[in-house]
Amino acid sequence: MDYAIEKIKHEIIEAVAGAVGQEIDKSKLEITRPPEPGMGDFSVPCFYLTKLLRISPNQIAQELKDKIRPKGMIKSVQNLGPYLNFYLNDKLLPAKVLKEIEKKGSAYGAIKSDKEKVMIEYSQPNTHKEFHIGHLRNVVLGSSLVNLYRFFGKKVIAANYIGDIGSHVAKTLWALDKFHKDEPEPAEHKGQYLGKLYTEAVNLCEASEENKKEAAEVQKKLESGDKYFTALWKKTRTWSLEEFDGIYKTLGVKFDKFFYESEVEKPGKLMVAELLEKKIAERSQGAVIIDLDKYGLKQLLLLKSDGSSLYSTKELALAKLKFEKYKIDASYVVIDSRQSFYFKQFFKTLEVIGFKKKTALIAYEFVTLAEGAMSSRKGNVVLFEDFFGEMLKAAEEETKKRHEDWPEEEVKKTAEKIALSAIKFSMIKSGRSNAIVFDMQEALSFDGYTGPYLQYTVTRINSILRKAESNNVKSADYLLLTEQHEKELIIKLAQFPEIIADAAAEFEPSQLAQYLFELAKKFSSYYQEVPILKSKENIRDARLALIVSVRQVLINGLAILGIDTVERM
RNA sequence: GCUCCUGUAGUUCAGUGGAUAGAACACUAGCCUUCUAAGCUAGUUACACAGGUUCGAUUCCUGUCGGGAGCACCA
Numbered sequence: 001m002d003y004a005i006e007k008i009k010h011e012i013i014e015a016v017a018g019a020v021g022q023e024i025d026k027s028k029l030e031i032t033r034p035p036e037p038g039m040g041d042f043s044v045p046c047f048y049l050t051k052l053l054r055i056s057p058n059q060i061a062q063e064l065k066d067k068i069r070p071k072g073m074i075k076s077v078q079n080l081g082p083y084l085n086f087y088l089n090d091k092l093l094p095a096k097v098l099k100e101i102e103k104k105g106s107a108y109g110a111i112k113s114d115k116e117k118v119m120i121e122y123s124q125p126n127t128h129k130e131f132h133i134g135h136l137r138n139v140v141l142g143s144s145l146v147n148l149y150r151f152f153g154k155k156v157i158a159a160n161y162i163g164d165i166g167s168h169v170a171k172t173l174w175a176l177d178k179f180h181k182d183e184p185e186p187a188e189h190k191g192q193y194l195g196k197l198y199t200e201a202v203n204l205c206e207a208s209e210e211n212k213k214e215a216a217e218v219q220k221k222l223e224s225g226d227k228y229f230t231a232l233w234k235k236t237r238t239w240s241l242e243e244f245d246g247i248y249k250t251l252g253v254k255f256d257k258f259f260y261e262s263e264v265e266k267p268g269k270l271m272v273a274e275l276l277e278k279k280i281a282e283r284s285q286g287a288v289i290i291d292l293d294k295y296g297l298k299q300l301l302l303l304k305s306d307g308s309s310l311y312s313t314k315e316l317a318l319a320k321l322k323f324e325k326y327k328i329d330a331s332y333v334v335i336d337s338r339q340s341f342y343f344k345q346f347f348k349t350l351e352v353i354g355f356k357k358k359t360a361l362i363a364y365e366f367v368t369l370a371e372g373a374m375s376s377r378k379g380n381v382v383l384f385e386d387f388f389g390e391m392l393k394a395a396e397e398e399t400k401k402r403h404e405d406w407p408e409e410e411v412k413k414t415a416e417k418i419a420l421s422a423i424k425f426s427m428i429k430s431g432r433s434n435a436i437v438f439d440m441q442e443a444l445s446f447d448g449y450t451g452p453y454l455q456y457t458v459t460r461i462n463s464i465l466r467k468a469e470s471n472n473v474k475s476a477d478y479l480l481l482t483e484q485h486e487k488e489l490i491i492k493l494a495q496f497p498e499i500i501a502d503a504a505a506e507f508e509p510s511q512l513a514q515y516l517f518e519l520a521k522k523f524s525s526y527y528q529e530v531p532i533l534k535s536k537e538n539i540r541d542a543r544l545a546l547i548v549s550v551r552q553v554l555i556n557g558l559a560i561l562g563i564d565t566v567e568r569m
Numbered sequence: 570g571c572u573c574c575u576g577u578a579g580u581u582c583a584g585u586g587g588a589u590a591g592a593a594c595a596c597u598a599g600c601c602u603u604c605u606a607a608g609c610u611a612g613u614u615a616c617a618c619a620g621g622u623u624c625g626a627u628u629c630c631u632g633u634c635g636g637g638a639g640c641a642c643c644a
Binding site: 081126310365431434456464511528 | 573574575583584585586588589592593594600603607608609610624637640642644
């Protein structure tokens with residue numbers, strides 16, 4: 001990275017370190033932003049230096065202030081209490097930051113590749129089940145992490161691992177075969193049809209042991225290659241896969257590699273047999289387990305007592321595939337935090353059996369409803385399809401209200417992008433460790449901290465630029481950007497590369513969302529208070545150059561969140 | 570019972586070992602003869618509780634209480 005923000009911080013640190021006059025750990029020096037704009041642009045708290053210099057932080061700040069000679073990006077220094085407040089050089093800052101953005105364009109904020117090859121696995125939907133807003137959070141989070149990591153300079157393989165076999169499939173097929181065999185195939189929404197069957201099956205299996213046994217029989221038949229059920233499975237599996245394809249297409253999400261549980265089941269069983277032979281795994285109550293007690297992780301079940309496979313059985317073979325065939329340096333899995341314990345066990349198991357690779361779970365809390373958790377059994381799940389439909393309707397209404405003269409086609413196209421941005425943003429604005437309590441009413445609002453607000457900010461900039469017609473943005477004199485609002489915006493723009501690095505390091509796209517919203521807010525205030533088109537010609541050009549940069553950063557950031565912008569809305 | 574996550578404004582969320590704890594929604598009052606009012610400006614209200622570490626704790630530690638989740642044949 002060689003961004004302006006780094007140069008600024010480097011100069012500040014060097015100035016402070018130089019003034020101290022003895023060896024200090026520069027990494028311990030913090031750079032923060034003062035609470036009030038008038039107090040300076042950046043500040044360094046002096047608390048850390050008290051141990052070294054053995055005088056009060058206030059005194060340190062005062063003494064250092066006199067020793068620092070402003071140069072380069074630093075215009076002046078003030079001490080205020082225990083803080084050293086730095087004022088940046090207004091003559092250098094705007095040109096440095098804005099030229100950088102202009103030059104790098106859509107790559108502004110990106111970090112140079114470090115060649116690390118990682119696989120990010122996300123979505124992992126189960127076939128023969130409904131696709132609801134809980135699954136949506138995973139997709140939105142996962143795909144933005146893929147984008148973020150690529151921007152962060154990693155080589156990323158975006159992987160999906162589809163649960164196309166297992167007890168849920170068996171239950172659905174059991175119900176289909178037993179109660180709906182003679183029904184005509186649904187013409188459309190076949191995936192959702194299976195979801196309904198699954199719910200029915202779950203309830204029936206809970207109601208009676210007999211049903212449960214029958215469903216388990218179906219699973220055994222599937223695993224032993226029974227012709228009838230295998231054919232039924234193949235057909236219905238396609239129904240679900242087509243549904244998923246449609247959803248990914250709607251969301252604009254692409255995977256580099258699809259894995260299926262069905263392709264790793266047999267290799268997984270072989271691996272378990274091998275582990276038994278090597279005495280790494282052992283038998284317990286008829287099942288096969290690996291004892292992780294000495295790591296405080298209890299025991300992980302690798303194979304059922306009836307010999308059929310578990311999630312872990314298949315996951316073993318998947319891990320082998322990932323590391324050996326794809327030669328990745330690290331494997332990340334985006335999952336619901338309810339599976340955290342299992343994954344801790346599983347990653348430890350990989351270590352024990354010899355895969356000493358970088359692995360991490362990117363866990364997030366799940367999506368609930370105000371009345372509690374969604375469950376197929378209770379039938380209170382909010383399907384993605386329904387959610388998207390509602391959002392689309394609302395976005396169309398809002399768009400029509402504002403643009404009565406627009407052709408139907410344009411309304412539709414714009415509304416879809418608005419609806420998607422609202423959906424995606426609502427899934428990403430909360431940090432991963434926060435459960436999302438889904439509220440349709442709240443989701444339908446396009447005001448405030450939402451995706452549409454960010455899109456709207458971009459359209460306002462577009463609108464100004466359209467009206468500007470001719471301009472001399474390229475040769476703008478940045479020294480004319482002297483308003484406080486302008487300085488604030490420029491510093492905010494300069495911080496973008498840092499935000500990218502922080503958000504990536506913590507797997508937190510929500511930090512990026514927060515930043516983009518703050519940037520948009522700052523622009524909106526500026527927009528309200530400072531005229532752009534009506535200012536004097538040379539000032540106008542400088543301001544146009546500034547808002548072009550603001551737009552660029554908003555677009556770059558939104559792209560990482562998977563959000564498209566629109567020309568007008 | 571054990572483990573993990575969590576408790577900040579009426580609601581949904583940010584945030585930090587230190588300068589006055591920020592937003593959004595909702596509510597109230599202003600602002601469209603001025604670049605799109607999906608906007609802007611102003612106002613009201615908050616760190617669950619009790620100890621400890623520290624010059625300083627909303628932040629770290631311990632405990633209590635509350636919410637969510639996980640802990641062997643589901644994924």
